[in-house]
Amino acid sequence: MKKLLDKLKDIRTNSCKAVFIALLLTGSAIFAQKIKKNEPLVIAEQGSFAVGGTIIQNEGTFDPYKPTPSGQTFRGDHAYVFYQVPEKAHKYPLIMWHGIGQFSKTFETTPDGGEGYQNIFLRRKFSVYLIDQPRRGNAGRSTAAAIINPIPDEQQWFDTFRIGVWPKYFEGVQFAKDTATLNQYFRSMVPNIGPIDIKVNTDAVSALFNKIGPAILLTHSHSGGMGWLTAIKNQNVKAIVSYEPGSGFLFPEGEVPAPIASSAGPLEASAVPMKDFMELTKIPIVIYYGDNIPEKPSDNPGADGWRARLAMARLWRDAVNKKGGDVTVVHLPEAGLKGNTHFPFSDLNNIQVADLMSGWLKEKGLDK
Amino acid sequence: MKKLLDKLKDIRTNSCKAVFIALLLTGSAIFAQKIKKNEPLVIAEQGSFAVGGTIIQNEGTFDPYKPTPSGQTFRGDHAYVFYQVPEKAHKYPLIMWHGIGQFSKTFETTPDGGEGYQNIFLRRKFSVYLIDQPRRGNAGRSTAAAIINPIPDEQQWFDTFRIGVWPKYFEGVQFAKDTATLNQYFRSMVPNIGPIDIKVNTDAVSALFNKIGPAILLTHSHSGGMGWLTAIKNQNVKAIVSYEPGSGFLFPEGEVPAPIASSAGPLEASAVPMKDFMELTKIPIVIYYGDNIPEKPSDNPGADGWRARLAMARLWRDAVNKKGGDVTVVHLPEAGLKGNTHFPFSDLNNIQVADLMSGWLKEKGLDK
Structure with missing residues (x-):
């Protein structure tokens, strides 16, 4: 191997x-x-911490000589963060937030053993903060009870993450076709320990922005919608780069578009007060979607869900920009990048994907 | 904060x-x-990977158009590893394996925000590999079902980890007494996702040693016993540094000492065939225990368990050395280091604790 x-x-x-x-x-x-x-990475500072979360306090008094749960505490629902600050770092750190079933690994070594966004953007002089969201991975101490069963699901992810239609890879897909890569890819998942709680997650990430100050938020898939909510909560979110946001598009009350049908089920948007919506018009936002998204409705639910999401992202872009916002949606094939999966930042061409993002950051003056 | x-x-x-x-x-x-x-860290290479583990294969055929668990796979029970290689690294990497309830964080930033063993030994030119053992933290994909409940337990850990007797800190303890530190400390725990399986864990860590070659294994508490088993399995384990091994002391069949009584319950040793035991005589091993371990039986179970473990470690040292081994047991107060908790490598004086370890590595020619 x-x-x-x-x-x-x-x-x-x-x-x-x-x-x-x-x-x-x-x-x-x-x-x-x-x-x-590769040149060596010169790291001025690195470390990890927990941020946000809550405390359960049991009634009673703790007896050290006959310990029971009485009078004891339990801290949970924090996010876990590993960060690295390169020498001569740019002003705004990049905060990277994984998607569904994933954890910080999504931005580390790619499944085929290459460098992920963590290293790529450290080399480009950004401080990089990797999140494990509450109840996931290294932030696994959950205040909610959990039952976790090992239910085989990998072939479904292969399809939903648009590597191909199991067992066939898409032609030209930016994913190495050996078994070692697939093994690493599937082992990059972790279960939710307790229910996914949008408020718990956005509170913890907002606490991170309070702690470190103004920064750029990078989201993926399920964290896309939570990213918009975090930006509404916290004005330290100075910009958002969102890879393949999957749900949670927010429209002003009374202006929510109809659900978009797909063979993966209807995609619904959500309503927020106009005051909250207007927060999203104040920061630059870019959204990227990869390749192999069907143009017309398809009976392959793995792929078809993304047709609906890309369409909804475009509706959302128009709604935000109509109110003075600055949202760009990039469908990577239109930008000349072919074969990207649901994880463009860890695909074989992730340097080119990063170049596109770097160009946007430069254009918005975010790489100073 | x-x-x-x-x-x-x-x-x-x-x-x-x-x-x-x-x-x-x-x-x-x-x-x-x-x-x-601090000087910047110059990192020649860094990344992460999964290693070891098994696959569940469901019977049937996967249908991408109507997906069910049929015909799907589930990979789990691997370890997750984050590694960094400094420029001009020494020959042998340090593989750091956390203890009970912990994960890789145990070697990262200390609870009070200082540098942990990860940074300290990168600065000393060792490649550092941090493990999340199978079914823990970022290696959370478990092939065994799990029920996880948030049961308040922090006061008991405060005592068992010898910070003090709740709510009092030990006088002179090497642990910052502010609430922010305690908060970070307790949030550095994660649940087991499924039962702790000694074979699953040692198989995964042994697979890591197969992948990277000869290296030094550093264990803590519960991984102490698993460390001896890994060294029996894999001759790439060139030395072991064990902080406060908690259980799993291995003696030759027929030579197992009687359990040592304590108010935490009896501490039992285990039997292995002489052939396996002899593997442990072939490598240098050092064991460190911290401070505030009672000299005589105590009715405080949190502290008293460590009296039994230190005593068992000394019996074990004598047994291995009698057969030609090279085991050293250091009770830190005897070496002039006072106030250490169950986590000497992340205590306030962890630089001095590391100096002691560096001295031993040098003495054994392991820092070339």
């Missing part, structure tokens, strides 16, 4: 090589050095 | 200052620079 991973790394390095060739067409002595190996 | 954390950082920096003063008594131009701020 190690050999295979090394081989995949070579492929990835070679695709980086192409980028460097493009960048260094005029020729340079540092060229050979650049393509040989 | 941020101010308080900053203040605590100052205190910690000042205690580091004392160390630097001791190191630099002869005077040096770099002194002022050294005490001002």
Whole structure:
């Protein structure tokens, strides 16, 4: 497996090589050095902490000599955060929030062993904060009871995350087709420990923004909708980059569009007071969707849900921009990036996907 | 809270200052620079992966158009590993394995906001691999069903982890006495997702040693016993540093000592075939225990269990060394380090605790 991973790394390095060739067409002595190996990361500071959460306080008095739950406490429902600050970091950190069934790993090493957004944006001089949302992964101490069963579900994720239609991969998909990659991909999931609670999650992430100050929020899939809610709660959210937001599009009361039908079920939007909605017009927002989203209704529910979500994202963009907002929706194939799955930031071409995001950050003056 | 954390950082920096003063008594131009701020970490490589684990394969055929669990798979019971390789790393990486109720955080930022063993040993040029053991934290995908309830337990951990006797801290304890520190400390726990399975855990960690090759294993508390088992399974375990091993001391069949009574219950040792036991005589092993362990039987079960464990560790040392092994047991107060809790590597004096470990590694030629 190690050999295979090394081989995949070579492929990835070679695709980086192409980028460097493009960048260094005029020729340079540092060229050979650049393509040989990644430069080291120079990290001014790194660490982890819990943020937000609540406390259960049992009645009674604790007896150290005959301990029972009486009089004891239980802290839970916090988020867990691992952060790294590179030397000479830009002003605004990037806060990265995983999607459904995922945790911070989603931004770390890619399934095929390449560098994920954590390393890519550290190299681009952003401080990077990776979240495990409450009741997930390293933030697993939940104040709600949980029953967790190992129900086989991987083939369904393969389809819903648009790698292909099991067992076939999409032609040209940006996902390595070896079994070691698939193994790492499926092992990057963790269960919810207790119900997903939107308020608990957005409270914890808002607490993070209170702690660290103004920053850029990057969301994925299920955290997309929670990202809009967090921006309404906390003005330290200075911009949002959202990869494939899956649900929770917020419209002003009375202006909510009809549900969009799909074979994955109807996609409904939600209502918020106009005052809250207007918060979303005050920050730049970019939304990216990958490839292999059907243009017309399809009986493949894994893929068809994304047709509805992309359509809803465009309705939402128009609604926010009509009120003076700054929302951009990018369907990656239209921007020349083909074959992306539901996880563009960890796909084989994630350097190019990151380049697109870097261009947008630059355009909005967010990379100073 | 941020101010308080900053203040605590100052205190910690000042205690580091004392160390630097001791190191630099002869005077040096770099002194002022050294005490001002930690040097940046120069990381040649970092990333994460899952290792080990099993697969559940459901019978039947998966239908992408009408998905049910039929014909689907579920991967679980792997360990999750985050690793960093510093520039000019020593030959042997340090593999750090958390204790009961804990996860990789135990070696990251300390509860009071200082640097943990992850950063400390990266600075000392060791590659550092942090484990979340199977069914814990970011390795939460478990093939066993789980029922998880939020049962208040923090006061009992305060006592068992020897911070004090709730609500009183031990005099001179190496643990900051503010509420923010206690909050971070208790939020560094996560539940087991399914039963703790010693074979599942040691198989996964052994798979890690197969993947990365010869390395030094650092264990804490409950992973102590699993560490001995991993060394029996895998000859890539080149040495073991064990902080406060809690159970699972292994003796040759027929030579198992009688259980040691304590108010926490009797501490029993386990039997292994002589052939397995002899594997433990082939590598250097050091065991550290902290302070505030009663010398005589005590009716405080939180503390008294450690009296039994320290006594058992000494019996075990003698048994291994009698067969030609190299086991050292260090009771930290005897080495001049006072006030340590059950977590010496994240206590306020963890630099001194690390210095002791570095001295041992050097003595055994493990820091080349």
